[in-house]
Amino acid sequence: MEREKLMVAIDFGTTYSGIAFCHSNQKELNDIEVVTSWSNNGVAPKVPTEIRYVPGRDPRWGAEASVACERRQTANSAVIYNRFKLLLDVRGGSGLYRDGSSSSSYINETDDKIRLPAGKSPINIATDYLRLLYDELMGKILRRRLPETLDITPIHFIFTVPAIWGHQAQQATKMAAKLAGFCSRKPDTFSLVSEPEAAAMYVLKAMHAANFSRVSTQAMPKLRTGDTFVVCDAGGGTVDLISYEVEEVQPSFKLKEAAVGTGAKCGSSYIDQAFLELLRRKIGPDFDDEQIWNKKDIGRGSNLMKTFDLIKRSFGQTTNDVWFIELPVEVANDEENGIYDNELEFTVEELQELFDPVVEKIIRLVEDQIHCIHNAGQPVSAIFLVGGFGESHYLYQSLVRWVNGNCASIPVINPRESWSAIMRGAIVREIHPAVRSRRLRQHYGFGCNFQYDPEKHDFNNTYVSPFGGHHVKDTIKWGGHLGDDCTEKTDIVFPVCCAIDSNNARVHCKLYASKAIEAPEYRTDPGVFCIGTIWADVSNTNLAELPCAYNEHGDLVYRFDVEVKMRIASADVSFSIWRGVRRIGNANFTHET
Structure with a gap:
């Protein structure tokens, strides 16, 4: 036990x-x-x-x-x-x-x-x-x-x-x-x-406890087998979206990702940054003079930002048309910019201008998730809004307005205490994991240098392999593709051919990725980036059993064919090296910096 x-x-x-x-x-x-x-x-x-x-x-x-x-x-x-x-x-x-x-x-x-x-x-x-x-x-x-x-x-x-x-x-x-x-x-x-997966686990528990503060429809939906729901986790720095299809309800929920998760850096902290940009425009060049406007007077924790935070939190649930913020530095009256007696007059229109670029970006992310699900032939049963910024009345109301204008049948649901949804959901997920499969968020592949095909490749981009034949430089063999279903017990398998020598019996190969819709053929493509390098000690291998040849430098090298197996969890990745049916061992992975 x-x-x-x-x-x-x-x-x-x-x-x-x-x-x-x-x-x-x-x-x-x-x-x-x-x-x-x-x-x-x-x-x-x-x-x-x-x-x-x-x-x-x-x-x-x-x-x-x-x-x-x-x-x-x-x-x-x-x-x-x-x-x-x-x-x-x-x-x-x-x-x-x-x-x-x-x-x-x-x-x-x-x-x-x-x-x-x-x-x-x-x-x-x-x-x-x-x-x-x-x-x-x-x-x-x-x-x-x-x-x-x-x-x-x-x-x-x-x-x-x-x-x-x-x-x-x-x-x-x-x-x-x-x-x-x-x-x-x-x-x-x-x-x-991953934060949205934790949020989804919280949502399922919250539904069981009927623990919701806002629902945009009269009736609370019940998730049934085959239903698909979207989770929007809006935090201070990042906003993540993920969608799940319900595979089982009883005896416990089982889910699979219904679309590739997306997100962006468009959390509530960017509204704070926009507010400081607004001050810069209203105050003028003096605002950038740290001898006048000290960082401690305008940073988070300052009276200025504490006051703005209260305004930000109340926006959408009050009837105020104007707010006043006391400025920490003596500033001359400026009627055009709304400065009187060292107070800044702050209108509802100006506050909307700060919120709207962030809110609109979040709505576009939700829209993209819904379109992906609809394109797969599935309806969306609910949208759950969680996270610290998810408690914003203005964000919630804006999302509800968009949904009512574009897909009126979808309820938007805001759980109580959604600021703690990630923490609580992370624990729920570890104790009772419910997600059976996820969608790959990018293509994964290794450099392989394909054999030259005159109908597909440029001969000028080839070299002579020490093991025979012309091979194409900088090509990639993709093993996992954007949008593929993947469970935590699913191996993404990459056949890899390495040249090793008796002085350095180590396999090392670079793992590449791309978020392009179609996976590029060459690692020099601007849509391809290197994630890192896999290393494995193969010194116990009997080199005499391997094909050998002399490379261009005159060194004796051995052809070593292996399979690299990758497993992806909620927010982690692991590798192992195999030769035939025998596992050579785990692989060390060095990330690119």
Whole structure:
């Protein structure tokens, strides 16, 4: 019988981070405890994903990073670093998720403005923040809750990551978490779960408990076998969408992905950035002068941004036509820009201008998911809106208006406490996994250098193989394709031919990917990118059994044919190397940076 574990979900978010936990034998949403009390961050459901470095002292993190009285007493302490999580995704949501439309251009530009401390990489600062979170969790939260048993209780840590993130970003998250101390105890384990999949698990549990705050139709739909639903997880930095078809309802839900998951960097933090851009236009050049407008006066945690956050949260549920925000710096009256007595007049039209580019982009993502499902000949039974930004009244109302105008029969449903949907759903998913298969979000392949075919290839792009014949340079053999169904027990198989020598008996080959609709033939195509390199030690192989030849440098090389098998989970990937029916072993994988 498997030993009981403590299941701990970490929602490491762009703007806020949270923790939830329960024991592995607990089954209901009410059994999952969400941390709401923090030693140095007060009482709050989540803590800001912010860190401030104080010379000679431990870094300040979360809400305490912006404590004004301490900041005034500490030299060079006004710099608060936030939104750094977005920089873990080195590809920036490229390919399938890129949106270069001018209406949301500021969304794509603001990542360049995320600040990092001198000499620290995104993984470094993420590690520093997560180490403080880990120390709080283990030394205070869990120590207080389990004083007698914590040291002998194995913990399974579940980190959630955006579905739009590639394997490099997933690996960066895992690396930062483990460097921060997660899994540093011998019995502890670790896994990654995609945020929208966790959200879907929360939705299923919430439906069972009828735990919803808003439903756009009079009757709450019941999901039946064959129904398809869309989950829109709107957070602070990223928005992920995923759709599932219900394969079974009894004795428990079983799902399969109905369309390729999509998403974009268009969360609520981009509305904050747009607000600062609006201030820049209204204030003029002085706004960029840090001697006048100090970063601490306009950063998250400042009175200015706290006031704007209250306005942002209430937008869509109040009848206000105008709001007033006190400015932190003395500014001359400017009737044209709505500045009077050092207050900024802020109209509903201006607020809409900040929200609409982000909201419209989210609606387009929902629309694309629905079209993909309809093109497969299936109707959509429901749309679930979750996540911190998912609680926005304006976003919810805008989505309902679009649905009513385009596909009126689909209910839009907002679960209660959707800000904690990811944390709770991640635990549910680990205890009771329901997703049987997923859709590949890109093509996967290895360089193979096809044999020359005069009807298809340019002879000038060939070389003579030491094992005979002309082969084409830079071609790719794709083993998994965008949109393919894939279970966690399904192997994506790649036949790979390597040339090894007696001095370096290692297989190494580069894994490529593409999000293009049609997989390109050549790895030099601009739509192809390298994910990383697979390495495997094959020194136990009897080289005398292999075909051999001399290469162009006069070195004796051996032809080594193997199969690389890849398995993809919710937010993780693993590899193994096979020769015939014999497994040579697991493969080490080095991600491109």
